[in-house]
Amino acid sequence: MTLDYSPYLRGSIAAVLSVLQHSTCPENTVFHFLATPHHHPHLHKTIQSTFPYLHFHLYPFDPTTVNHLISSSIRHALDQPLNYARIYLADLLPTAITRIIYLDSDLIVVDDISNLWKINLNSHVLGAPEYCHANFSHYFTNKFWSNHFFSSTFKNRNPCYFNTGVMVIDLIKWREFNFTKKLEYWMRIQKRHRIYELGSLPPFLLVFAGNVEGVEHRWNQHGLGGDNIEGLCRDLHPGPVSLLHWSGKGKPWLRLDAKRACTLDNMWAPYDLLRHQSLFSDS
Incomplete structure (x- = not known):
């Protein structure tokens, strides 16, 4: 998980709390956080004061690693x-960490995370x-699909x-085949x-789509933040729920603060430990 000195920190703290509250053995859960180096002292203090007994590690991520890309x-x-x-997870985390x-x-877990951990990735x-x-x-983009060299990747x-x-x-395989x-x-x-318009997702689709071990949909009830333009309210997908994910523009902490909460935002609210702290602006 990443940690950012911004309103997203409220989301990260809520996510951590949700994992702990629903874990059968929370003491066995280790959190690995990535953050920019100049925010490390504040973020380390925030995590440690919020979760005094949390087993966690904080790793520096240098933005210049990826800015030019x-x-x-x-x-x-x-x-x-x-x-x-x-x-860059496989590069930043110690090689002893293999999975x-x-x-x-922007999510909360409402099931024991160990059930997700134990899935068989097969090959x-x-x-x-x-x-x-x-x-x-x-x-x-159309430019991608009309170019045989690009589209033939699939x-x-x-x-x-x-x-x-x-x-x-699986970080062992990731490192072995240098997926970074x-x-x-x-x-x-x-x-x-300019072959896509949507941030960091398309490269993952280009490299992995069609070679992913399918996981039950319950582990990512995504899209609760609406689309990337308006961020309107959305309902859950049909079926059981183990994880609620506010991907999209609408974040629950912003909608709750603005008194324009969607129904499902109220499920996120009990995990909002930083709601009384005026640490951030929403600019």
């Missing part, structure tokens, strides 16, 4: 370097809920959309040819 997208928040930090669950900051590097009914072509694959806010990752470089390759292509 970022292209503007349809929403400014998607262009922040920390949004791309997930690409992780990556979680975004895959990455596990996530897949949504094969989604129109996959919408995630890339040859012999059956690519499905998956959301990168919840992923189980594969993702950076497509980001460089994007800088020259």
Whole structure:
């Protein structure tokens, strides 16, 4: 998980609390946080004072690692370097760490996270809920689909959309096959040819879609923040729920503060430990 000295920290704290509250053995859960170095002292103090007994590690993520590879997208928040930090997890975490669950900051877990941890990835590097009914072509520009060299990357694959806010990752395989470089390759292509519009998601689709270990949809009830333009209220997808994810523009802390909460935002509110702290502006 990333930590940012911004309103998103409220989301991260809420996510951590939700994991702890629903874990059968919370003392066995180790959190690995990525943050920009100059925010480390404040963030470390905040985490330690909020969760005195939390087993956690805080790793520095240098924005210059990825700044030169970022292209503007349809929403400014998607262009922040920390949004791309997930690409570098295998490089930033110690090699002794061989498996992780990556979680975004705008979600809560309402089930025992160990059930997600224990899934069998089989031969895959990455596990996530897949949504094969989604129109996959919408995630890339016409320029991408009309260029045989680009579009042929999906040859012999059956690519499905998956959301990168919840992923189980085999770091051994990631490091062995250097998937960081594969993702950076497509980001460089994007800088020259503008083949997508949506932040850090498309490179993951280009590299992994069709080669993902499918996880039950209950582990990422995503889209609760609406789309990336208006962020309107949305309902849950049909079926059981283990994780609620406010991907999209509308974040529960902003809507609650503005007294314009959606119904599901009230499920996030009990985990909002920083709601009484005026630490941030919403600019």
